[in-house]
Amino acid sequence: MPLTRISLHAGKSPDYRAALIAGVYAALRESFAVPEDDLFAVVHEHGEADFAFGRHYLGIVRDADLVLIQITANATRAPDQKRALYRAIARNLGRDPGVRPGNVFVNLVEVAPENWSFGDGGMQYGPPDP
Amino acid sequence: MPLTRISLHAGKSPDYRAALIAGVYAALRESFAVPEDDLFAVVHEHGEADFAFGRHYLGIVRDADLVLIQITANATRAPDQKRALYRAIARNLGRDPGVRPGNVFVNLVEVAPENWSFGDGGMQYGPPDP
Amino acid sequence: MPLTRISLHAGKSPDYRAALIAGVYAALRESFAVPEDDLFAVVHEHGEADFAFGRHYLGIVRDADLVLIQITANATRAPDQKRALYRAIARNLGRDPGVRPGNVFVNLVEVAPENWSFGDGGMQYGPPDP
Numbered sequence: 458m459p460l461t462r463i464s465l466h467a468g469k470s471p472d473y474r475a476a477l478i479a480g481v482y483a484a485l486r487e488s489f490a491v492p493e494d495d496l497f498a499v500v501h502e503h504g505e506a507d508f509a510f511g512r513h514y515l516g517i518v519r520d521a522d523l524v525l526i527q528i529t530a531n532a533t534r535a536p537d538q539k540r541a542l543y544r545a546i547a548r549n550l551g552r553d554p555g556v557r558p559g560n561v562f563v564n565l566v567e568v569a570p571e572n573w574s575f576g577d578g579g580m581q582y583g584p585p586d587p
Numbered sequence: 588m589p590l591t592r593i594s595l596h597a598g599k600s601p602d603y604r605a606a607l608i609a610g611v612y613a614a615l616r617e618s619f620a621v622p623e624d625d626l627f628a629v630v631h632e633h634g635e636a637d638f639a640f641g642r643h644y645l646g647i648v649r650d651a652d653l654v655l656i657q658i659t660a661n662a663t664r665a666p667d668q669k670r671a672l673y674r675a676i677a678r679n680l681g682r683d684p685g686v687r688p689g690n691v692f693v694n695l696v697e698v699a700p701e702n703w704s705f706g707d708g709g710m711q712y713g714p715p716d717p
Numbered sequence: 718m719p720l721t722r723i724s725l726h727a728g729k730s731p732d733y734r735a736a737l738i739a740g741v742y743a744a745l746r747e748s749f750a751v752p753e754d755d756l757f758a759v760v761h762e763h764g765e766a767d768f769a770f771g772r773h774y775l776g777i778v779r780d781a782d783l784v785l786i787q788i789t790a791n792a793t794r795a796p797d798q799k800r801a802l803y804r805a806i807a808r809n810l811g812r813d814p815g816v817r818p819g820n821v822f823v824n825l826v827e828v829a830p831e832n833w834s835f836g837d838g839g840m841q842y843g844p845p846d847p
Contacts, residue, residue: 460657460694464759471636478639494641497655497692499594499633503759506731509738511754517836525757527720527789529657529694536831540840547838558837562757564720564789565832571666572695576647577688578677580670590787590824601766608769624771627785627822629724629763659787659824701796702825706777707818708807710800 458573458582459485459530460497466521467502473554474500480549481526488542489534510562518559524550525562531582532567539565588703588712589615589660591628596638596651603684604630610679611656618672619664640692648689654680655692661712662697669695718833718842719745719790720757726781727762733814734760740809741786748802749794770822778819784810785822791842792827799825 461481465474478498485491512519526546534542543563550556571583580586591611595604608628615621642649656676664672673693680686701713710716721741725734738758745751772779786806794802803823810816831843840846 460655471634475636475639482639492644494644496639496641496644498639499631499655500637501631501633501759501761502637503761504731506735507760507762509735509742509756509758511756514752514754514756515835515841519836525720525759529696536840536843539831540843540846543834543840544838547834547836561834561836561838563834564828566696566789566826566828567832568694568696571669572697574673574677574691574693575645576649576677576691578674578691580666580673581645583666583670586670590785601764605766605769612769622774624774626769626771626774628769629761629785630767631761631763632767659826696826698824698826701799702827704803704807704821704823705775706779706807706821708804708821710796710803711775713796713800716800 458495458575459489459491459528461499462527463498463500464503464508464525465500465523466508467504469554476554477524477550477556480553481528481546484542484545484549485528488538488545489530520560522556523560523562524556525564527564527566529566529568531570533570588625588705589619589621589627589658592657593628593630594633594638594655595630595653597632597634599684606684607654607680607686610683611658611676614672614675614679615658618668618675619660650690652686653690653692654686655694657694657696659696659698661700663700718755718835719749719751719788721759722787723758723760724763724768724785725760725783726768727764729814736814737784737810737816740813741788741806744802744805744809745788748798748805749790780820782816783820783822784816785824787824787826789826789828791830793830
């Protein structure tokens with residue numbers, strides 16, 4: 458169910474971008490108990506003028522390889538699961554495709570389970586149709 | 588007021604993409620009582636490496652024609668309205684531009700009415716300016 | 718912490734797009750007390766078929782120069798701060814790059830402070846790690 462939207466500077470290889478998606482998905486599987494095949498993710502590439510960031514906000518070191526990850530998910534996770542997710546994403550992306558941990562930015566947007574249709578016009582996580 | 592963001596694989600015609608926007612808008616008009624001309628929507632096209640999805644999650648059949656639709660709207664709709672919206676979107680997109688129902692993915696993000704400015708620097712849905 | 722996502726028609730100069738980011742950031746600094754260097758923003762350009770809007774919804778005059786601004790931020794601001802933000806964004810973008818106020822659309826998505834990782838795998842705004 459999570460819908461993952463990743464933004465980064467243009468210029469990385471397709472393999473690099475696919476590895477970003479794979480690393481976030483693996484972290485969601487591990488920390489948020491996301492089921493197998495529950496993968497929905499897109500990547501947006503941006504030119505220089507279209508991607509701006511603070512290089513030192515909160516004392517973290519960011520550079521042009523920053524990856525902005527916005528994940529929409531059900532509002533069912535405890536703070537400790539979110540903390541574990543952030544750690545797992547930074548760890549996974551550090552291994553492959555090799556993103557420095559300072560360059561891994563994550564934002565969660567939470568919604569109700571009834572706020573998803575996974576296809577066929579259904580509300581698969583919502584209350585039963587009366 | 589809904590803001591609609593649609594992602595799909597690159598390669599469809601402009602008419603096809605415009606029909607996606609039109610079909611979602613008509614469904615919002617019908618199921619969410621969205622007023623005429625209250626239309627704000629964008630489409631993002633993605634290459635192969637930048638668009639990933641589970642082909643069989645929840646037993647639904649998805650393929651390369653999957654359309655990911657993320658709609659931000661006021662948190663004022665009941666579950667039955669959301670259910671009706673999902674049905675109407677799948678029905679509309681099935682007719683035009685001809686998307687298989689398994690390829691219609693919808694996610695709602697809900698916000699407060701005061702979270703919109705429709706222009707002129709105003710907060711048109713919020714409490715009156717004291 | 719705000720994550721700003723801006724959509725507009727393709728064709729404006731890089732300077733124009735950078736000015737959009739700068740104007741929103743300055744408004745967030747002024748109205749939402751966002752700290753210096755807390756800047757995370759992307760711009761998406763869209764072709765004709767991929768960008769649709771109501772030209773007169775709520776009596777506001779919009780044209781092809783419409784700018785759709787979606788800001789994800791902590792759910793900690795009062796309605797008056799949001800009102801001030803909308804005013805400041807419209808004012809700033811009117812000055813530079815010269816967007817008519819009717820063409821400035823803003824939507825806020827609010828999240829919990831624990832929903833951010835600013836890098837290094839941490840949950841910088843969340844409860845302390847027990």
